[in-house]
Amino acid sequence: MNMKRRVFLKGSLASGMVAVAVGAGILSPRQVLAAWPKNAFEAKSVNDAMNGLFNTDLAPASDAIKLDAPDIAENGAVVPVKIKVDMKGVESISIIAENNQTPLIASFNLAANTHGYISTRIKMGKTSNVIAVVKAGGKVYSARKEVKVTIGGCGG
Amino acid sequence: MAKSSIKIRAKIKKGACEVKSLIKHPMETGLRKNKKTGKIIPANFIQEVNCQHNGKDVMNALWGTAISTNPYVSFIIDGAKKGDTITLSWVDNTGAKDSAEGKVS
Numbered sequence: 001m002n003m004k005r006r007v008f009l010k011g012s013l014a015s016g017m018v019a020v021a022v023g024a025g026i027l028s029p030r031q032v033l034a035a036w037p038k039n040a041f042e043a044k045s046v047n048d049a050m051n052g053l054f055n056t057d058l059a060p061a062s063d064a065i066k067l068d069a070p071d072i073a074e075n076g077a078v079v080p081v082k083i084k085v086d087m088k089g090v091e092s093i094s095i096i097a098e099n100n101q102t103p104l105i106a107s108f109n110l111a112a113n114t115h116g117y118i119s120t121r122i123k124m125g126k127t128s129n130v131i132a133v134v135k136a137g138g139k140v141y142s143a144r145k146e147v148k149v150t151i152g153g154c155g156g
Numbered sequence: 157m158a159k160s161s162i163k164i165r166a167k168i169k170k171g172a173c174e175v176k177s178l179i180k181h182p183m184e185t186g187l188r189k190n191k192k193t194g195k196i197i198p199a200n201f202i203q204e205v206n207c208q209h210n211g212k213d214v215m216n217a218l219w220g221t222a223i224s225t226n227p228y229v230s231f232i233i234d235g236a237k238k239g240d241t242i243t244l245s246w247v248d249n250t251g252a253k254d255s256a257e258g259k260v261s
Contacts, residue, residue: 036203041220078224097222101187105222108231111214115172115232121224123185 040104046096049104050133053094054140059133062087065143067132076124076149081132085116089137093118097147099128124149162256166242173236173260175207175215177244178228185221201249202227208243209233236260 040052047057068082083093093116094107100123108118116134124130124147131144161180166173179202186199199221207215214233236242238260245255 036218041218100222102220102222104220106220107218108229109216109218110231111212111233113209113234114214115234117232119228119230121228123183123222123224 037107040107042102043104044102046098046103046131049096049102053104053107054133054135056140059140059142061143062134062141065132065134065141067130067143067145069130069145069147071146072148072150073124074150076126076151079122079124079130079147079149080119081122081130082119083117083132083134083143085134085136087116087134087136087141090114090116090134091137092135094133094135095120095122096131096133097122097124097128098131100125160256161254162244162246164242164244164256164258166236166240166258166260168236168238168260172232172234173209173240174230174232175242175244176228176230177207178226179205179246179254180226181246181248183221183223183225183227187221199249202246203249205229205244205246207231207245209236210240211243 037052040049043049043052050057050059064086066084069079073079081095085093090110092107092109095105096103097105105122127148129144129146131142133140133142163178166175181202182200183202184197184200186196188197189195190197201221202219205217205219206213215231217229240260242258242260243255245253247253
């Protein structure tokens, strides 16, 4: 609690505008949590996840998306994934692992001044295609790559 | 104040600012069992990560259970200057949250 108040106070000292923004940032989790697309994240199939997130399961493949993941992941609990998108107006980058129990892994919404680039680490239950789904200019594109997993990382 | 769960670095490279962040979090999927008791370990994972540059949203991530334990994320923003403030915050499915601030270097 203390820390949040401090952040808020700092913001209001700097300028009214910043205070409003920071305040909104702190207050937003409740609102944003409501927006956490439960259907999409709990979906058991790629199509359901896509529909939950983008209202469509069609995502044409695009060469402008560069999906960088290992060919063979020794440990499925930590699979580094890098996605680079060479497009204008990238709104979001989502990561899906086809054979995971719940395929949708994450969705990153990017502001206009953010590059089409995300690097993170994901868990994979077994060998599967990793799909990068990119929303740019209101359209949805995808790229995929197979990652072989020797030890699963989803427990069970 | 407890030690922050977030490590954040922002560095300017070739005119763009690369933000790198490491969060300490168990990221339990809710599928794993405790080997001794056989009970399922309840899910505990980060659902939302928000990053702001000088108080303006630059990245807002929605996460499921399949992000690795102690998540790492990096991305690149344009128009950041040395000394700018980068704020990163997360909220998990139990309502726990944390935030941290870093300066662009």
